[in-house]
Amino acid sequence: MKEKISYPLLKIMKKGLEDLGKLKFDFKRFIAGIAFGALIILSIFLLNTSGFFFICVILISLSVYELFLIQDLNKPDFFIPPILLSVAVAYSNIFLSADLFVLILFTASFLLLLKDVLFFNSEKDRSIYLDLFSIIYAGFFLSFIVKIFNLPQGKLLLMLLFIIIWASDIFAYYGGRHFGKHFLHPSLSPKKTVEGAICGFAGAIGAALIFKILVGNNFEQANIFLYILIAGITVIVGMIGDLTESLIKRIAGKKDSGRIIPGHGGILDRIDSLILAAPVFYYMFFYLILKK
Template sequence: MSNSTPPNTPVLTEQPEAKPGPSNLQQRVIYASIGAAMLLGSVWYSSWTFGLFFAAVQVKMLLEFYRMMRADGTKPAKWIGVAAGVIVFGLVYSITHGFQQSPDLFGYRQGATVYPALTGVSEETPMSLWLVSAGGAAYGWLVFGAMLFVVLVLKEIVGWPNNGRPFANIGATLAGLFYVSMPISFFNTVALGPTGYDYRRIFGLLFLVWASDIGAYAAGKTFGKHKLAPSISPGKTWEGWAGGFLLTLAMGWGLSLMMPDVPLTHRLIAAGVVAIFGPIGDLAESMLKRSVGVKDSGTMMPGHGGLLDRFDAFLLVLPVLALLQLLAG
């Protein structure tokens, strides 16, 4: 008999199975719910939380835009652009909100308009003063834009030749302000009614844009056959656009429950603007992403992309609404 002992056999212990994480759909729902709660809560609470929230949103959107520009080989001055964007948003917020709070400082009547320098003149204000105030406001913006250009040129001169194409870099920096900061700043003009800040106006705009997206998605999935812009966004169809248009108009009519003081004509005009220019804004951002070779503008919201992906429709809707407000006085 052998005295050798049998080798020890290792005891296999069962490892607990890793719990599966949330699915992509669950992630989308979770992050969408959190984002919607933050958005609606900040808009509802006060004009200050509204302003801070959208100032932060436009900063993140600008950074996403400049990141995409860098993917295309340009080198925008992102922090100069972000600083300028914050100034633009802050000035529009201060002018619109400050005018509503203290119109007498400018010689205007209370609640006249969100465009005091152009249409808020009182009967007692001389036409010469109105022209001076309107011209002064425009001149101030021109000086700000010109000085920003000077700063950007100086930056490129200091960095030459390490930054590559200097005027392409300047153009990309300024494009972010025109594409992101200025449109987002017009949220301030929408938020102000005749009696001051009114969260319902922002809620109404959000509901219109969401109705356009939901209607387009549902109709496109069900009836979509004819491509809307196949080279830009192959999934979009004319049938989807029509469904979004109809649901947006229906939402405009239904907003009477929340905004009974706003005439039906005004609500339907706003709905029409959203139904037309919202999808165009979405196509514009899709074109931008395809041109630089990226799938999403960012990764801030898993399953949803970046903030630029979420707010792209507003970038064309808001300037058109601001123009209509200006023309209506």
């Protein structure tokens, strides 16, 4: 009886390993991914708040630039003002009071609208929505990685956020290539599959639980259920962030947001999940665990 059960299981495992071996290994993509991940990890653990804010400023600046690059609006007078105002919004959200943040957000939005009204022409009409979108999408949302950094045990929390996102990306990528049959949203992202999304979700949950086993004593208020809840919601929001960037590129008829990272595309292609996931992760951890 035992042999009858184990034999088909062995056949399935063997077939799976054979299929896995057929997957092409993109060495350039692998090295670039490792280098980017190493840079993030070193930045988290070696820098203070000011240094990490500088990293955030770089990410914001590149993200805003790529948003305009995707739309072929890559002249400095298009993207420099929203970059500066996005950084101002990020700074106010991190370091200033809520009232001052709202004031600066309103002022930044007003100045961008004023610029678009005073200097409007047919070539620039596409930049109007990008101006306002960029200060929220890049400036406001990305500022939450520094807010997480500043929380108690913030470096570990930020590491957990990246682990969840990276595990989701890796498992979704290889799970989709190996098992993918049903497309998730073919009109937006023709390569993403339901099976890949499930693998990404499961991989992220598993990574979060391993994190709890290794360093969970630093967050005694968080039980296994909370880790699963936070990781699960973070992954789902991250996938929406991924599809959001795919939508932006699809509208513009572009495949990648840029070419700064070999094998990966632009910086937005690497942090699209992080942009939406960071604020959600921050508020979940803050109110579900740290406020207990």
